[in-house]
Amino acid sequence: MKFKVGDQTDGALCAVLAHEFLLCTESFERFAHFGKLNILGKRDKRTKISSHNAYARFLHHLYEFYVGCWKRDRHDTSDIPCTMRDQMFNAEVVKLLKNKIDAIKGGYAPIWENHISAYQIEVPSNFGEQLRQVRNRTAHSSIKRSACGTDLSLAKFYEACHPFVYLLYYVGQGMWTVKDIEAYDWKEIEQFDLAIQG
Template sequence: MKFQIGDDIDKALCVALQHEFMRCRDAFDDFAESATQLITLGQDRQRAYRTYNAYARFIHHLYEFLIGAIARDRCDTAPVHFEDAEREIMREAQRALTNRRDAIINGTAPAWENALSAYPEKVPPEFAREFRRHRNITVGHVKPERRNLSLTAFYTDYHHFLYVIFSASHFSWGSREGAFPDLKEVTDFSVMVVKTRGLAGEPRTRP
């Protein structure tokens, strides 16, 4: 469906985008906490499981956020073909990477920023394809490939590219000071008792 920036469809899409980016941030925070435990307490299956799941959710929500952003740029809610998605994600990754490098070069990067050598000049050509593939297999779909797909290798090779996209997006879609945002039905959700329906999850009495 076509729309214009500022109309009702666009406003609704912006709510969805904000919600998706907040989910992405929550997943990243969960991953950082779980990864810290994995490092400090040592490797075991349960900690690895939790860390894997948190990182897979981070990948999923960042990918879905980017797909939503592509739809907004196009002013069209029609499904984005995977080839178009990969092309646009590559463009966004390269833009974020170049901006990061330029900030380091011209001295406007924060004091905690990595050295320029931490960031290559170009995003690897397979990045967007691997991003989509790992999103699909680790969390999007239940596939036998999950058993042998190394999320460890993906993290090693591509995490810094995901992070520069995530960090750049935070300036526009991250949380702001003040009241928690109104996400309409998302933040209106409740499992409180409604009239005489009883407690949520309470089994109904059989006749």
């Protein structure tokens, strides 16, 4: 469905994006918490499962957040074909890496910025496809979740692609983190709250 920025559909989509990014942040913070426990030696099965689940949810919400942002950019809520989404994810990461490099070279990067070498890395040509596949595998009941051999597992994806995923997440924080959760209009979520009080 086509829409204009500022109309009712756009407002609803903005609420969805803010919520999706909130879910993304909660999942990432949960993953970081369990990662810290793991580093400190707490390696029981429950901690491992919780860490895996949190990272899978993080990828799921990050993926959906970006797809929603692109729909907003296009002023159209209709589905974006998966092959186009794959290319869009690749192009987005390449653009973000270039922006970081340009800021460092130009002298306008913050003083706490990573060394330029952290961003002078090649994005795998199938990054977007891998992100979609991992997101799908962890979001559905499928034996592909326990992929072995040459199939892409969550562990292999993390090892190969986490810097790109984290860059996508980091950039989204500045624009979509809701500072005042109480004042924000959460639309359908508010209606749900009223319904369960009923």
